[in-house]
Amino acid sequence: MAEESGATATVAVSSAGDRPAGGDRPSGGDRPSFGDRSDRGERRPPRPGGPGGREGGRKYFRRKKVCKFCVEKIEAINYKDVRLLAQFVAESGKIVPRRLTGVCTPHQRRLSSAIKQARNIALLPFAGRAS
Amino acid sequence: MNRAYELMFIVRPDMVEEEQDKLISTLETAVTSSGGKVRSVEKMGKRRLAYMVRRFHDGIYVLLTVEGGGGLIHELERRLRVTEPVIKFITVRIDEEQKRLDKIKAIRDAKRKTPPAPPAEPAGETAAVTA
Numbered sequence: 001m002a003e004e005s006g007a008t009a010t011v012a013v014s015s016a017g018d019r020p021a022g023g024d025r026p027s028g029g030d031r032p033s034f035g036d037r038s039d040r041g042e043r044r045p046p047r048p049g050g051p052g053g054r055e056g057g058r059k060y061f062r063r064k065k066v067c068k069f070c071v072e073k074i075e076a077i078n079y080k081d082v083r084l085l086a087q088f089v090a091e092s093g094k095i096v097p098r099r100l101t102g103v104c105t106p107h108q109r110r111l112s113s114a115i116k117q118a119r120n121i122a123l124l125p126f127a128g129r130a131s
Numbered sequence: 132m133n134r135a136y137e138l139m140f141i142v143r144p145d146m147v148e149e150e151q152d153k154l155i156s157t158l159e160t161a162v163t164s165s166g167g168k169v170r171s172v173e174k175m176g177k178r179r180l181a182y183m184v185r186r187f188h189d190g191i192y193v194l195l196t197v198e199g200g201g202g203l204i205h206e207l208e209r210r211l212r213v214t215e216p217v218i219k220f221i222t223v224r225i226d227e228e229q230k231r232l233d234k235i236k237a238i239r240d241a242k243r244k245t246p247p248a249p250p251a252e253p254a255g256e257t258a259a260v261t262a
Contacts, residue, residue, distance in 0.1 A: 075235055076228070080139075080194075121139055121221045122190070125181040 065102025069111075077110045079117035085124060089115060093127045135170070135198050135229065140211055140220035141190035144177055151191065154214065158195065158207060165206060167199025185218045196225075 069077070079085070088096050088103070088111055095115055098108040118124040142151060151174070159169050175192035184190065197203065204222055211220045 075232055079223070117221060117223065119181070121219060122141065122180040122182060122184055123178075128182075 067102055067104040067107055069107040070104055077107070077114045079114040079121070079123070082118060082123050085111070085115050085118055089124060091129060093125045093129070133198060133226065134200060134224060135196065135226040136204055137223045137225050138195045138197065138204070138207060138211075138220065139223075140193055140195075140217050141180070141184070142193060143187060143216045143218060144189040144191055146191065146216050150216070151193070154216070155193065155195070158210065161206060161210060162197050162199065162203060165199065165203045167197050167203045170196040170198055172196075187218060190218060 068074075074084075077084070088101055090096050095112050098105070101108075103111060115124060119126050142154070155172055159172070162169050171194075173194040173196075175194055177189055177191050180188055180190050197207070208220065208222065211217045
């Protein structure tokens, strides 16, 4: 625990969880390679990938996405049409951010309040797959 | 006092048809006795819930559209809370949204009726201004 490691500063905490910054480990002088996951934290380079499978989220070039509601001129986003709302909800039940779906801001706001209303009335789940 | 509300509630799935109708008519009398008006009642049938509510996996959805003041909704919700078969409800105010939709529709219809006027000056004029 944290208090113990503070009290006895010389004892390196070797249990799973937080490791000290790499220098104390006697496991050889080889620097961790690119794909090596054993050294968490400092050495991992920033990865531009987005959540699994969706396009967009790259660092430089972002494909121009249009707002589905603006294009199809859907004005009313009702909490009752689950099929429309489920397109903007991830597998885990989370609301997908607008940088991935390309929805414009006012529509995203209405969409998210509709999704929250649908969640409250058990039309959409709070977490987990929508059956 | 012309607010329009949409009240959706879920009833336990093992409720019989007559009891549902009895409950709905009780709510309707409550609405009319407080000076409101019932616009429509829609029974949306049995649906699978997105998560378990009071140990039920399915529920019968009922949608009730009323017009009236805020006190009316207070009374209706109180009734729904004490009614044992009702397991969830949500009230949404719809008159503001309806006003916005009507305004958009009116603008769109007006635009469609009058053909779009041709632009007064071609782009050359503006280019001369900016040069």
